[in-house]
Amino acid sequence: MNLTRTVCPYCGVGCGIMAGADGTIKGDPEHPANFGRLCSKGSALGQTIDLEGRLLAPQIGGRDAGWDETLDLIANKFSTAIRDHGPDSVAFYLSGQLLTEDYYVANKLMKGFIGSANVDTNSRLCMASSVAGHRRAFGTDTVPGTYADLEQADLIVLVGSNLAWCHPVLHQRIAEAKSARPSMRVVNIDPRKTATSALADTHLRIVPDGDISLFNGLLTYLADTDALDQHYLKHHVSGGLPAITQARLGDPLESGLSHDELEQFYQLWAGTKKVVTVYSQGVNQSECGSDKVNAILNCHLATGRIGKPGCGPFSVTGQPNAMGGREVGGMANMLANHLDIENPDHRAKVQEFWKSPTISAEQGLKAVDLFEACASGKIKALWVISTNPAVSLPDAEGVAAAIANVPFVAVSDIMARTDTGDLADVLLPATGWGEKDGTVTNSERRISRQRAFLPAPGQARPDWQIICDVAARMGWSDAFGFSSPAEVFAEYVALSTATMDFGRDLDLSIFADADYVNMIPTQWPQNDKRFFANGGFYHPDGKARMLPVSTPKASARDAFTLNTGRNRDQWHTMTRSGKAPRLGAHLAEPYAEIHPEDAAALAISAGDLIELSSPKGTSILRALITDRCARRQLFAPMHWTRQQSSAGLVNNLAISVTDPVSGQPASKANQVSARKFGAVWFGYAVSLRPMRPDCTYSAVARTLTGWQGEFAGLEMPDHWGELARGLMELGSCSASEVHDEHGQQTRIAFHDKDQLTGLFFASPTPVSLSRTHAVSLIGTSTPPLHALAGRSGAGQLDPGTTICACLNVGVNTLRDAIGAGATSVEALGAITCAGTNCGSCKPELERLLEDMRPAMAAE
The missing domain is CATH 2.40.40.20 (Barwin-like endoglucanases)
Known part of the structure; x- marks a missing residue:
């Protein structure tokens, strides 16, 4: 079988994948991020590469257009806005799902040629606080450790990170390490009990934003018990005393934990030399997120537990190329190669390298501010690339209105319909995963190649090429005359070399002579490199900075x-x-x-x-x-x-x-x-055709046989059949209806000749039936009355609600296995295969076992 080595397009773990044009997906056993493991999302990638719903041609005002007309229009609109209102009247909003080459040319165009820093990214929503914390503590945005530290640590502290669901392969690596070395301890710090909590020896249920109180208390405990590394502090860290003094002013009980919980955690942390603290969105996505990050970093710096095997703070990123975007300066407050936009020497060097007519001298608008500028009329031309801000940003309705307020909006996407694309003047068909070539950087600084194994559909083009074509039409063809992503990557590496005199961490010289086509996954500045075990920070004095941070004042919360x-x-x-x-x-x-x-x-x-x-x-x-x-x-x-x-x-x-x-x-x-919600009726439907989510409450989703939908309303419809036909768009299909006047239930089966094309069930209470069974009937020749029973008949297998998405194992199948004697997660896996792929469902398997054990014992 002809399989192509590429990288998963989902989270920041950066798993290697072997993919085929026929939809075959396998984990790459040679990729150092996952060693063949995949999660449920990665395993299902083969089901996402079809062309249904794809944007296949440029569109202007809803009509198909040619590339030349479309590119000319974008260049003209941006050039006119810059001429009439200045460079800060235009903006790009990018995505952590772009490849590094896409990010690089967009950043170069906006900052070095347009002359504005109004280029930000949806990565602002997931890891900007980590960037700020790193820069304040280390002098640059450096991730000190590697994934191997997760297996070498004696204590792993997971803070605001539901690793089992959000970074499943890292969760698998920790679970396997813990199984092999039971002395390893895992502490889960989260206001919620999550799937990740099942792996932990201790779950500390802090209050929201209780992290600073917890880690300031830890820093105080470390100081009071002589657990600080005085040599490391003296030679490699500044600001220790002010940070500890500030920490003493806080009350660890404000974390929401008890004295005993705090004491046990502090003793464990202080008494364990090899500690990795993994943190994610529960830390970052906060009004005090940057201070939370620095509270964690303070503890590692104060004890010298950084940059050594099995030691260090570890920010895991949410998107496949959030790190690559940070490296090329794809955010409004950064320059490429981890250089500082506020530093005139840095700006001059980058401008010299780019041979650009200008360069932005100050930070641009960050994501939330950018869309507020759209709402106020400051932004005259906006280009959104590979993201959906009308959904993902806070105040999503306000953001949608802000986008609609911009005189000219271009959106690059793979899909013809998105909430943001529906607001655009111009839609640009981009190539997607499986169709484009480039590089991404994962959470451990490992650069991997994303490779095409499918042809570009219709008129779709890669994002880097679209951006360069617009830049050429704006008058900068020489600077954007790239003919391949390999040429873009080579320039990016050359910029790293040209700026090495500034002594920054981002050294890409290992890639200077890389064979781009055959590039293997490689960490910068070299494989297995850790930072800061012996100091070498990037502040002018070479030292890290511990920052004094305070617990935010708790507000009265009635809601x-x-x-x-x-x-x-x-x-x-x-x-x-x-x-x-x-x-x-x-x-x-x-x-x-x-x-x-x-x-x-x-x-x-x-x-x-x-x-x-x-x-x-x-x-x-x-x-x-x-x-x-x-x-x-x-x-x-x-x-x-x-x-x-x-x-x-x-x-x-x-x-x-x-x-x-x-x-x-x-x-x-x-x-x-x-x-x-005071619904007077509830409905459930399955259909061969897509459904319209236009009830007071509705939610539609794909199934193996078509589509399904959940519905509810505040008024009883006059005609159930008309309502059902409208929701499922079944038109002239024949219908068989059953009404239960006593229970006020309605059931309708739609069929085209002998084929069952749709089922609709309505009730004054939430609809109770076997949804898995109903889905399985669509497209078959099941008689209508049998289909309307809503459950499988005698002798028919009903697997029930899916628990293991990787291997499609339902709850009824699992219950049968438990009834037959399976008493552990491992036994369930052996009988049903559930939990044997990505393992994300194992906590649910354990809960199912716990729920059934009392009944089993009573028999």
Whole structure:
């Protein structure tokens, strides 16, 4: 089989993949990030490479257009705005899913030729606070360690990181290391009990934003118990005394933990030499995110636990090329190669290298500020590339209105319909994963090649080429005359060499003579390199800086606190992952986790809908009642868009509060009110054809046989058949209806000759039936009355709700295996294969075992 070595397009782990044009997907056993492992999303990539819904030609005002006309229009609109209103009247908004070569040319065009720094990225939403913390502590944005440290550590502290769902392969690596070396300890610090908590020896349920209190308390404990590394502090660190003095002013109990929990954690941390602290969005996405990062870094610097095998702070990035974007300066407050935009010498060197007519002399607009400038009319031309800000940014409805307010908007995407693309004047068809070539940098500084194994569909072009074509039409053809991504990468490496005199960390000389076509995954500045074990920081004095940070003042909170994040099997706004039927089978609609006592107080039962409101908007979500959330705290994933759900957009609840240092939005502590949504009817439908999410509440998703949808309304329809036909767009198909007047239930089967094309079920209460069974009937010749039973008949297997998305194992299959004698996760895997691929479902398998053990023991 002809397979191509490439890299996964999802999270920042950067897993190697072997992919085929027929949809074959395998983990690359030789890639150092994953050694053949894949998660559920990576394993399902083969289901996402079809051309359904793809944008295949440029569009101007909704009509297909040629490339020359489209590129001329963009160049003219941007040039006119710059001429009439200055360079700061235009902006680019980029994505951590772009390749480094795309990022490089966009940054070069905006900063070095247009002369503005208004080029920012959705990476601002996930790791900007880590960048700020690194720069303040180390002098540059350096990730000190490597993934191997996770296996070599004696203690791993996971802070605000649901690694099992968000970075599953790293979770697998830790789980395997812990299994091989049971003395390893794992501590999970999170307001929620997550799938990651199942791996931990201890779960510390802090209050939202309790991190600084916790780590300031740790720093104080280290100082009071003589656990500081005085030699390292003397020779390699400044600011230790002010940081410790400030830490003493705080109260660790403000973390929400008890004296005993704090004492046990502090003793464990102080008494373990090899400590890795892994942190992610629960730290970064906060109004005090940068200070949280520095509170963690302070503890590692004060003890010299950095840059050594099994030691160090480790920021894991959310997107496949968030690191690459940082390296080429694809953010509004940075220059390429980790240089400082505020430094005139740095600017002069980059301008000299680029031979550019100008270079931006100050920071540009960060993401939230950029879209506020769109709303105010400051931005006259906007180019959004490979991202969906009308969904992903806080105040999503306000951001959509801001984009609509810009006189000219261009959007580059692979899909014909996105919430942001629907607001554009021009749509540009870009090549996607599997169709484009370039490089990405993962969370451990490893640069890997993303390779094409599919032809470019229709008129789609790679992003770097589109950007260069526009730059040429704006008068800079010589500087953007690249003919391949290899040439772009070579210039990027040459810029690194030209700026080495500044003594920065980003040394790409190892790639100077690289064979781009056959490049193997390689860390800069060299493989297995760790930073700072012996100092060598990037502040002028060569020392790191410990920063005094304070716990934020707690505000009175009468409302619920809404924490937003990721689902196990979906990615960002589901542009790609939403195409994979098996990924939607696990949790197919937007939901909010709510504590049982809060649900009872709101009279919410299982299956009910919950309505959340804030000053910015309202969302309607399925209530998932669980003690994984603490009282008065909610959790909702942020994936659903206006394309998939009428009311499931979660970021329209968030206000645009940002960290003052990093500009990163605070997405983990939104204040909302909650109440039961008073639906008078609930519906569920499955269909061969796509459905329209246009009920008061609706959520649609792909299935293996077509589409499914959940619906609800505030008024009873006059004609159920007309409603169902409209939702499923089934037109003239024949229908068979069954009405239960006593239970007020309606069931409708649609068929085209002998083929079952759709099923619709409605009830005054949440619809109860076997959804997996209903999905399996679509497209078959099942008689309507049998299909309307809503459950499998005698002798028919009903696997139930999918638990293991990788291998499509349902809850009923698992229950049968437990009933047959499976008493462990391993035994379930041996019988059903569940949990034997990515392992992300193992916590759910364990919970299922725990739920069934009492009943089994009673028999």
